[in-house]
Amino acid sequence: PEKTAKRRAKHLNVHESGKSDCGVKSNLKSIPGVMTIRGCAYAGSKGVVWGPIKDMVHISHGPVGCGQYSWGSRRNYYVGTTGIDTFVTLQFTSDFQEKDIVFGGDKKLIKLIDEVQELFPLNNGITIQSECPIGLIGDDIEAVSRAKSKEYDGKTIVPVRCEGFRGVSQSLGHHIANDAVRDWIFDKNGTDSNPKFEPTPYDVAIIGDYNIGGDAWSSRILLEEMGLRVIAQWSGDGSLAELEATPKAKLNILHCYRSMNYISRHMEEKFGIP
Numbered sequence: 273p274e275k276t277a278k279r280r281a282k283h284l285n286v287h288e289s290g291k292s293d294c295g296v297k298s299n300l301k302s303i304p305g306v307m308t309i310r311g312c313a314y315a316g317s318k319g320v321v322w323g324p325i326k327d328m329v330h331i332s333h334g335p336v337g338c339g340q341y342s343w344g345s346r347r348n349y350y351v352g353t354t355g356i357d358t359f360v361t362l363q364f365t366s367d368f369q370e371k372d373i374v375f376g377g378d379k380k381l382i383k384l385i386d387e388v389q390e391l392f393p394l395n396n397g398i399t400i401q402s403e404c405p406i407g408l409i410g411d412d413i414e415a416v417s418r419a420k421s422k423e424y425d426g427k428t429i430v431p432v433r434c435e436g437f438r439g440v441s442q443s444l445g446h447h448i449a450n451d452a453v454r455d456w457i458f459d460k461n462g463t464d465s466n467p468k469f470e471p472t473p474y475d476v477a478i479i480g481d482y483n484i485g486g487d488a489w490s491s492r493i494l495l496e497e498m499g500l501r502v503i504a505q506w507s508g509d510g511s512l513a514e515l516e517a518t519p520k521a522k523l524n525i526l527h528c529y530r531s532m533n534y535i536s537r538h539m540e541e542k543f544g545i546p
Contacts, residue, residue, distance in 0.1 A: 316445020334403025480528030483508020
């Protein structure tokens with residue numbers, strides 16, 4: 273189409289001898305609702321930060337497309353048995369339809385959480401990764417999370433307000449995901465959530481390593497050969513228990529600054545972890 277051709281013309285040009293550049297316009301923000309190779313806030317939260325946490329079920333709450341697009345596309349390696357203690361390669365979606373936009377999706381979300389509990393009772397927690405329509409129609413995912421958590425004996429259920437339109441790059445999604453960990457994991461549990469945890473002076477956490485291709489495993493081996501004890505990986509091959517244990521670390525080792533500087537700063541200010 274003429275309109276699209278006009279916009280695309282800026283992305284392709286010929287470099288002429290003697291000129292400093294070829295005039296290509298790049299690094300443009302994506303348009304919300306248009307599938308693009310660049311991520312959105314939802315992609316930063318579900319696809320990067322929360323998705324690799326293996327013993328939790330991550331619900332893509334909204335139309336099926338976003339969940340399908342974010343499903344199984346990254347090589348976040350993990351150890352476990354799918355459907356038993358790991359759920360990374362499964363896609364859970366509320367499959368929003370037009371009637372859900374009109375009448376709201378809270379009842380559908382409640383039903384979905386009940387089905388997850390029935391089909392996969394060994395999951396250790398659930399996150400609700402909200403897509404664009406959820407914020408547009410004003411569904412109260414926080415209220416649903418609190419109600420279902422109470423119903424299931426205090427189960428960790430985390431609502432994540434990562435609607436794609438909130439930010440047209442992944443980075444804000446990282447920030448929103450970090451804030452959800454702060455508010456729904458750290459603040460809810462405090463530092464004494466696991467009385468069986470026995471700290472040592474050598475406890476460290478690997479923050480911002482998603483074990484893409486197994487790289488966090490290599491880092492962990494090196495650190496442990498140095499005599500350190502890695503108590504958490506964020507979030508490649510990671511678990512809910514490791515998230516909960518992290519405030520007891522003596523040092524956070526930050527790999528991907530862009531995605532995890534927010535939570536690392538918070539832990540330094542609140543828990544004194546450098």
